[in-house]
Amino acid sequence: MFVGHAALAFAIVGSVAVARGWPTRRALGAALLAGAFATVPDVDMAYALAGIASAAGGDALAVAGAFWSTGNVVHRAVTHSLVLAPPVALLAALQVTAPTRRRRFLTAALGVSLVAGVGISGGALAGFVTTLFLLGAVSLGLVADRYVDLTARQVFGTALLGLATHPFGDLFTGEPPAMLYPLDATLVTERLTLAADPTLHLLGAFGLELATIWAAVIVACLATGLRPTTPVSPRATLGAGYAASILLIPAPTLDLSYPFVFSVLGVGLLGVLPRVRLVDGVVESPDWVGALLTGLSAITVAWGAYTVAYVAIG
Known part of the structure; x- marks a missing residue:
């Protein structure tokens, strides 16, 4: 759901901005x-790189398994907390002010307090992840200050929405995030199930992610x-042929999704490859908007065709 997190936040904030009549650039x-x-909350997966190092030399599935098993030691805890989201958003918003000594002091004091507090309650690893989390938020705050025409209050609201919506997108995959960390309380105890059949659940979650991406596309178009x-090529319908892969790859589940996810995403190349041509010995660049939308359409068609084939066979 990594792309889906970004697409959902993009669609929400973009639709509000369009409704308010903001200029396109803003x-x-x-x-x-x-x-x-x-x-940004998925910065905690940086720790999973240690798992890849430990599985070096193994096959692709072994490396993927080590990546997730190591990353899940800290994943969906500190960075997915609705309790920590407001101060982290405030830290980002502090960057959208004049670079005064007071701002630097507030940034340092808030940052150190957050890292120290989490480190004391959760240990050194939690403190390390918090540091990465804060660095990501501060970096985006600096980018906003330089390139985006928003006030500090608007950056705070935008940051808070992005950080706070992320954990809810994770409710369909894996263990529910620790949304109230570091409090000793649980907001959601079980994963939201879209279907009793694990394959249909995975296909449903993938469909939700596609829906958020299309929502972002519509908002961008508005x-x-x-x-x-306009730019979508009829080649996207060729994605329907992906239904035949039901005979070639294992039925996807949350525990074994890689063959399906990587292969169905590969269908998106239908949007790019046919558009790359040699003209007088020079590679002609494709229309990237058309290529991306055609690729996304092909993936959507492939997902739909595979789902229909799975239901029909099952």
């Missing part, structure tokens, strides 16, 4: 900033005036 800037903040159907 609306897209705010939406992109929200999407970026929505990805902001820019681009019609989303």
Whole structure:
């Protein structure tokens, strides 16, 4: 759901900006900033790199398994907390002010307090993850200060929305995030199940992610005036052929999703490859908007065809 987190935040903030009549550049800037903040909580997966190192030399599934098993030691805890989201968003918003000594002091004091507090309650590893989390938020705050026409209050709201929506997107995959960390309380105890069949659940979660991406595309089109159907090539319908893969790859589940996810994403190349041509010995660049939308359409068609085939066979 990594892309889905960003797409959902982009769609929410972008639709509000469009409804308020903001200029295209400002609306897209705010939406992109929200999407970026929505990805920051997954910085905790940096610890999973230790798992890849330990599994070096193994096959692809062994490396993937080590990546997730190591990353899950700290994943969906500190960075997915609704309790910590407001102060982290405030830390980002502090960067959108004049670079005074007072701002630098407040940034340092808040940052050190958060790292120390989490480190004391959760240990050194939690403190390390918090440091990465804060660095990501501060970096985006500096980017907003330089490139996005938003006030500090608007950056705070945008950051908070991105950070706070992320944990809810994780309720469909894996263990529910520790949304009230570091409090000794649980907001959601079980994963939200879309279907009793584990394959249909995975397909449903993938469909939700596609829906959020399409929502972001629609909002971007509203902001820019681009019609989303104009650049889509009929080649996208070839994605229906992906239904045949049901005979070639294992039925996907949350525990074994890689063969399905990587192969269905590969269908998106239908949007790019046919558009790359040699003209007088020079590679002609494709229309990237059309290529991306055609690829996304092909993936959507492939997902739908596979789902229909699975239900029919099952």
